[in-house]
Amino acid sequence: MRMLPVLFRLAWRYLWRNHRRTLIMVGAITVGAWAMIFMTSLTRGMVDQMVKDGISVLPGHVQVHNPDYLDDPSIANRLPYTDTELQQMFANDKFRAWASRVRVPAVVSSERESRGVTLLGIDPAAERAFSFVDYDAVEGRFLDGPDDSGIVIGKELADTLETGVGKRIVLMSQDPDNDIADRGFRIVGLFTANMPNFEKSYVFVGKHTAQEFLHMGDTTTEAVFLGDDYRNVEPTWERVSAAVDGGVVVSRWYEIDTYLGAMLKVMDGFVLVWVVVIFLALSFGLVNTLVMAVFERIREIGLMLALGMKPSSILGQIIIESMLLLLVGLTLGNLLAWATVVPLEGGIDISVVAKGMEMFGSGSVLYPKLMLKDVILADVVVLVLGFFASLSPAWRASRYEPVEAITKVE
Amino acid sequence: MNIIFRLAWRNIWRHPRRTWLTAGAMVFSNVLLVFMISLQVGMYAMMIDNTLQLFSGHMQVQAPGYNDEQKMRQIVPDVVPLADKLRRSLGIDTVAARAWAFGLVSSEERTYGVGVFGVEPEFEPKVSNIPGLVESGRYLSDSNANEVVLGAVLARNLRVGVGDELTLLGSGRDGSFAAAILTVVGIFESGITDVDRNFAEIPLAYFQETFYMDGAGHQVVINGASLDEAKLLEPKVKALLPADEDLVVLDWDALQPGLKQMIQADMSSAFFMYFILVILVAFSVLNTQLMSVLERTHEFGVALALGLSAGRLGRLVLLETAMMGLLGLVLGVICGALVTYWVSINGFAYPGMDEMAAMFNLPDRMYPRVTLLSLSLGPSVVFLFTLLAAIYPAIRLRRLHPVEAMRAN
Numbered sequence: 001m002r003m004l005p006v007l008f009r010l011a012w013r014y015l016w017r018n019h020r021r022t023l024i025m026v027g028a029i030t031v032g033a034w035a036m037i038f039m040t041s042l043t044r045g046m047v048d049q050m051v052k053d054g055i056s057v058l059p060g061h062v063q064v065h066n067p068d069y070l071d072d073p074s075i076a077n078r079l080p081y082t083d084t085e086l087q088q089m090f091a092n093d094k095f096r097a098w099a100s101r102v103r104v105p106a107v108v109s110s111e112r113e114s115r116g117v118t119l120l121g122i123d124p125a126a127e128r129a130f131s132f133v134d135y136d137a138v139e140g141r142f143l144d145g146p147d148d149s150g151i152v153i154g155k156e157l158a159d160t161l162e163t164g165v166g167k168r169i170v171l172m173s174q175d176p177d178n179d180i181a182d183r184g185f186r187i188v189g190l191f192t193a194n195m196p197n198f199e200k201s202y203v204f205v206g207k208h209t210a211q212e213f214l215h216m217g218d219t220t221t222e223a224v225f226l227g228d229d230y231r232n233v234e235p236t237w238e239r240v241s242a243a244v245d246g247g248v249v250v251s252r253w254y255e256i257d258t259y260l261g262a263m264l265k266v267m268d269g270f271v272l273v274w275v276v277v278i279f280l281a282l283s284f285g286l287v288n289t290l291v292m293a294v295f296e297r298i299r300e301i302g303l304m305l306a307l308g309m310k311p312s313s314i315l316g317q318i319i320i321e322s323m324l325l326l327l328v329g330l331t332l333g334n335l336l337a338w339a340t341v342v343p344l345e346g347g348i349d350i351s352v353v354a355k356g357m358e359m360f361g362s363g364s365v366l367y368p369k370l371m372l373k374d375v376i377l378a379d380v381v382v383l384v385l386g387f388f389a390s391l392s393p394a395w396r397a398s399r400y401e402p403v404e405a406i407t408k409v410e
Numbered sequence: 411m412n413i414i415f416r417l418a419w420r421n422i423w424r425h426p427r428r429t430w431l432t433a434g435a436m437v438f439s440n441v442l443l444v445f446m447i448s449l450q451v452g453m454y455a456m457m458i459d460n461t462l463q464l465f466s467g468h469m470q471v472q473a474p475g476y477n478d479e480q481k482m483r484q485i486v487p488d489v490v491p492l493a494d495k496l497r498r499s500l501g502i503d504t505v506a507a508r509a510w511a512f513g514l515v516s517s518e519e520r521t522y523g524v525g526v527f528g529v530e531p532e533f534e535p536k537v538s539n540i541p542g543l544v545e546s547g548r549y550l551s552d553s554n555a556n557e558v559v560l561g562a563v564l565a566r567n568l569r570v571g572v573g574d575e576l577t578l579l580g581s582g583r584d585g586s587f588a589a590a591i592l593t594v595v596g597i598f599e600s601g602i603t604d605v606d607r608n609f610a611e612i613p614l615a616y617f618q619e620t621f622y623m624d625g626a627g628h629q630v631v632i633n634g635a636s637l638d639e640a641k642l643l644e645p646k647v648k649a650l651l652p653a654d655e656d657l658v659v660l661d662w663d664a665l666q667p668g669l670k671q672m673i674q675a676d677m678s679s680a681f682f683m684y685f686i687l688v689i690l691v692a693f694s695v696l697n698t699q700l701m702s703v704l705e706r707t708h709e710f711g712v713a714l715a716l717g718l719s720a721g722r723l724g725r726l727v728l729l730e731t732a733m734m735g736l737l738g739l740v741l742g743v744i745c746g747a748l749v750t751y752w753v754s755i756n757g758f759a760y761p762g763m764d765e766m767a768a769m770f771n772l773p774d775r776m777y778p779r780v781t782l783l784s785l786s787l788g789p790s791v792v793f794l795f796t797l798l799a800a801i802y803p804a805i806r807l808r809r810l811h812p813v814e815a816m817r818a819n
Contacts, residue, residue, distance in 0.1 A: 020700060028693035035686040042679070072567045074520055107514050107523040113481055114512045114581055116523030116608075160479055172514060174521035180514070180579075262765035269761070274683070277442065281687050284435035285694035291427055292701055356671025 011321040033333020045369035060224030061233040082218040097129030100223040106173035110161035121210025140165040140189035148206040150188030154199025290393040302405025311398035318394035418729040440742020443788025452779035467631035468640035489627030504633035506533035513580030517568040528617025547572035547596035553615040558592040561606035562599040582622035696799040711815025724804035731800035
């Protein structure tokens, strides 16, 4: 242990004896570390945005439904509680936000066209935290309360139906007795959303208006809850589960949107695979550098051994050399990654492939996200694997016979 | 020339460990590149096939704007005679006329809004795989019958089976009220929930009657024997369209713009990763070759003093690099091809991939496709960068001064 400071100094000096080789290797490690972190932050950013967008339509981190609703989203499968009962159930719990709403498939028709949509009967005040609607960009106005008799539809849908603010459209949907309920609504606002698809698929009316229109009394089809972090919904799930009885299912968001849930998991795996692949590509160069570094000073190593340096110190010295090399490269790589990601955090416009990104479920602006967790993962993986990769050359160096090594001629 | 080759070959084996490590880096990335690019080629081909064979086909004749807006009045007039004409003139039977409307379908217990296709029962099976996916009952048979085939999820939610009746409500081409009573004759199951939940097919003639189409439809689907052949058909189809009607021919990437862009987006992120891999290999080669040049300073000095030109020595270094590169290339392609071939038979799965695959109309196992391109693209780029990496060491040779160089070491 006394030897450690000496070994550090030796390793550091040896590293710079052949500065070209060291610089090339540092360059390779820098590029590798940069690529690991940069790529990871891009995919993280994309998935993060996808999940946020997804949750805003789903919406909510935790949802309560009738057990049959998810496969058969019909008004017949609504919640077994009245809205008043729901309000009482959750009145004392503090969630970041929660809302109950009517969500059923419906058909909307103008005099020109008909389309299938999802009708959301909402209480606008309670929904603010959830919705994918950009409230500041609503043309006309958004709903002003659960009793608002107007309807708000997406801009894309309005274009298809050839209608606009102030015009009337007809909504048709099934009521609990399987009669077709229909009613005319005046469009009071047009919303825009991050993804064109949302604009085509959702229409908003007041919750009470929807209940009256669909003859469903004081009931709703779902209750949704927002916790603090979409990655950790368990606390919210437990609190909601404790408040309800067995007549309903409480689902986490990734159980409802299995695609997004899977995406999140696959991406975690992808980050690790990517880091390891980059490391393996680097490892050949790293081992090569160490082998060369050992090779060209066999005689010195022999001399040190002959003078009484322990083989373990030689081993330690080579490993320290490798670790220093990696540390310098990683530091530069991390700085470079930080310097490239931060200016891009405002978003990268990739609207050239907007329709393709929509198929992925992603918007057309990519927001890279530098996560400390990923940076640490990348650095630790490189250091740990780097340690193992340098064991073999270091071991060989420490096993030389002093006499043979000293007399070795190239 | 022969002696130069022998010299280069011997030189690279002076440090077998170093050469193997450098070649190992190439083999590693070549195997990875061959596998990944083959996987991508296989995946994209499957994605395109699976998506196109559901509904869009290789090519469609439509009214301008229909693909984006799908409005009822954006019609193809006299659609059945047009499809007939195309079949006869092109000499193929993979042509089918269709109409599409949005409607409300009700059973005793449930009502859902769905997309209803009017199809030619005789020709639809030749352009779409939906008819082949009928799990219970049969596909449509008579163009005038009031029959319907619907998706499995839809049937389950409507609580109907083969033989039950449904009512269909919608609005006709002229905006008037359209209604029909249909008998369920078949239920198809594609395994893609969105498709199985949202679509029903009825015979075209009956559709035209119900929705007051007056002989019109919305699309004529044309499939070639392959996507490439479909491209060749396109100008012929254009020439066959009635001159007095405003109609367009859309190929698959116009029909499914998202598909191509998704592939592009996926490719660009993949190529970024491949590029990094190649760069790292290049660093490795640069390191090795620079070392090998520097340690031979003395030797090169002697060679220069004996009258060998620096250019020739530079070429020697490049030749050594090329040999090492070829070693990596050949081994990499062989190993990569073996690995990829094995996976192309046994399939490749990744935990969580099945849910994602379903989103893109893909099965839960991927099968890479070994093609000449997927075998050669990655390794040849690696080889190219290997050579580029040796340029700097080769140039450094020119700075050598014989006398100083001989004193080195």
